[in-house]
Amino acid sequence: MFPFVTDPGLPVDGPLIGTEVYSRSAFTFSLHELYRAKAVTAPNMAVTGEIGSAKSSLLKCLAFRSIPFGVRFYTCDYKGEYELLADLAGVKPVRIGPGLGVVMNPLAGIRRHPGQTEQQWLHTQRARRLLLLEGLLEIQLGGPLTEPERSLLEYAVDAVTQEHEASAGRMATPTLSNVLAATGRPGLWSHRLDRLAYPLETFVADSRRVRLALERLVSGALGGVFDGPESSSASLDFTEAGAVLDLRAIRSSDAMTAMAMTCAQSWLEAELSSPDAPPRVCFYDEFALIARHLPLIRRTREQLKLARALGVANVLAFHRFSDLAASGSADSEQVRIARGLIEDCGVRVSYRQATGSLEQAREFLGTSDVETDLLRYLRQGVGLWKIGVRSYVVKHQLSRTETAMVHTDSRMTADEAPYAEARSPETPGAAS
Numbered sequence: 001m002f003p004f005v006t007d008p009g010l011p012v013d014g015p016l017i018g019t020e021v022y023s024r025s026a027f028t029f030s031l032h033e034l035y036r037a038k039a040v041t042a043p044n045m046a047v048t049g050e051i052g053s054a055k056s057s058l059l060k061c062l063a064f065r066s067i068p069f070g071v072r073f074y075t076c077d078y079k080g081e082y083e084l085l086a087d088l089a090g091v092k093p094v095r096i097g098p099g100l101g102v103v104m105n106p107l108a109g110i111r112r113h114p115g116q117t118e119q120q121w122l123h124t125q126r127a128r129r130l131l132l133l134e135g136l137l138e139i140q141l142g143g144p145l146t147e148p149e150r151s152l153l154e155y156a157v158d159a160v161t162q163e164h165e166a167s168a169g170r171m172a173t174p175t176l177s178n179v180l181a182a183t184g185r186p187g188l189w190s191h192r193l194d195r196l197a198y199p200l201e202t203f204v205a206d207s208r209r210v211r212l213a214l215e216r217l218v219s220g221a222l223g224g225v226f227d228g229p230e231s232s233s234a235s236l237d238f239t240e241a242g243a244v245l246d247l248r249a250i251r252s253s254d255a256m257t258a259m260a261m262t263c264a265q266s267w268l269e270a271e272l273s274s275p276d277a278p279p280r281v282c283f284y285d286e287f288a289l290i291a292r293h294l295p296l297i298r299r300t301r302e303q304l305k306l307a308r309a310l311g312v313a314n315v316l317a318f319h320r321f322s323d324l325a326a327s328g329s330a331d332s333e334q335v336r337i338a339r340g341l342i343e344d345c346g347v348r349v350s351y352r353q354a355t356g357s358l359e360q361a362r363e364f365l366g367t368s369d370v371e372t373d374l375l376r377y378l379r380q381g382v383g384l385w386k387i388g389v390r391s392y393v394v395k396h397q398l399s400r401t402e403t404a405m406v407h408t409d410s411r412m413t414a415d416e417a418p419y420a421e422a423r424s425p426e427t428p429g430a431a432s
Ligand SMILES: Nc1ncnc2c1ncn2[C@@H]1O[C@H](COP(=O)(O)OP(=O)(O)OP(=O)(O)O)[C@@H](O)[C@H]1O
Pocket: 049, 050, 051, 052, 053, 054, 055, 056, 057, 058, 319, 380, 381, 382, 396, 397, 398, 406, 407, 408, 409, 411, 412, 414
């Protein structure tokens, strides 16, 4: 025992999260401030833990409590659990779905940030659009695209943005529909085949599959919602506390939800790239839905890099690490990207983990033996926070208003149910 010795806590100001269990000191936290103080190398945070262990609750409270600090929150809501947060924060959720009147363009352009040259900016813009298109189409087709299919998408996107002719200021913004139209107009891009001595007819036949898939996307559930021209699309109001994109209306299948989430996020990210916007945090709750798809997780990796340059903080929440690498073997690209994403998270919070997930948690979080063992016993709302090289066990405390805000239906009797047998007070040995 070390009486009279308390942990100095984090060297930053920010909203109160709760108490550090061992030292009983107040635990305040802010991703932006930590990044500014160089306590973390990237303003990203990962939150994991069993179902119902209070991950979303932390996200909601972080968003809510950061408002007085001038930080805006942005999130997609596909379960309808962020409504109360929106209500308390005074923002109206944007309902997205067929016939709901909101039209977004996932291919919208991002703004150039001060550290970028024009050339770099054009390159990022193009790469970002191609990653998104390829990702959506690979999911639609259930597998990777062939080379001619990739080339056709490139040709069509370049033709629509007129990259080779117009100056940056006059470049057009592509939409899914006009990219589709451009794939069917070889006059716009056939000159690029000349160098390859690739006969046009053969190329068109070789790449037909991707045109059909794009057509299906545009005429299917994504059409009409994620296919808008710039002028008609919704736009964010930075005077508001944040935005909640409600995606409940698009839940026909997990793959469709993942595609819709990605499109909505892509649009959101473009909006968030505004240079004079206040500090922003983007929440990716239920991140595993996206991470299951290699092309989408690839896109997220690029986006997180960009976000850092734009000063946008990101919070990713998912159940267990195996969700991020569900379909990959140990050294597959999927697992490597997942690992890289977690490594890019300067802050890693783990709530209670099932025994079967402990080894992976240790590997991804870099926990010690004692910490790994502790993860099995954490009670609801108590998490192990790894920030840089330091660790804290934090009890996330809720106000009465927040208790209602974070309540999720499936856990009606949270107090009696899953962790009732856990030892008192918050963790084993915490009494000392
Ligand atoms: N800090 C807390 N302390 C105690 N209980 C909490 C706390 N935060 C949330 N809860 C309770 O835990 C329940 C589950 O929380 P939450 O929905 O945030 O979990 P989750 O980990 O996001 O679950 P899922 O994996 O299903 O998304 C809530 O209904 C709430 O009543």
